[in-house]
Amino acid sequence: MTAEPPVPALEPAFVVEADLGPLEDHGHTRAGHRRVVPIVGGTVRGAFDGRILPGGADWQLVRSDGAVEIDGRYTARADDGGLLYLHAVGIRSGAPEVLAALLRGEPVDPADYYFRTVVTLESATHPQFQQSLFVASCVREATRVRYTAYRLT
Template sequence: MTTHGTLPTPSLEFAFDVAVDLGPLEDHGVTSVGHRRVVPILGGRITGAIDAEILPGGADWQIVRPDGTIEIDGRYSARTADGDLLLLHAKGLRTGVPEVLERLGRGEDVDPASYYFRTTVQIETAAPTLSHLQRALFLSVAQRQADAVRYRAYRVG
């Protein structure tokens, strides 16, 4: 077996904060892939290395596992002040003990340290000045609120 030296340890560097405004959850019931829910994205804001308005029309296409863990698959667009468009794709997990998940399901404000909500975020854009965002992965720590999701994204180095 050939070795290629020591692999680098990834680092995290703050990149941007996101606040996503959500519409009412649509429960599609148990489909061929599991318990499907869709949460419409109504708008929001990105600040930090990116400053952009989140556009209405995206959604989070969720699968709820039997243990209550939610598989996150959010896709939405944003527009910068210069008019550049971005497509963000957040994929991850939200899980915790049943009592905490029930409180979140009721829309209660729950300390984000009491549950696990992490996503990876990939960005797609045609804007030359933002193309560097397509060559990085971002890891986020998120919080679910009654009608919003907030997350802080870090560039994985």
């Protein structure tokens, strides 16, 4: 019997609001134009509720075409006390003037740029979240990133 693979669907899972510190521009390193954006707090609501702990960051690489490769890593403490490690990898791209406006912290309509990530979670106290991949549609604001994560079925 030859069975077809299931067609994935998206289930809303959780909403993240990550508060950001000042961007650290490391300039052109051996890996490329490196920027680090500290994650200083925030919230998670949905499949689990909790607070984002200070100490995470988004280690960005700015490509020659202006797109930004996202590599965000941070920890949330769920309301029940459990810790969850979130890792968001993705891309933010758009017209040069739109990306420049985002960098200056100006409000930009999210429809004017592309900002998507794949989110994975690790947790000893919430192992059910380690069994799935999540995709997220993100919004960059002056001092925070907001995204809705969807479980890929």
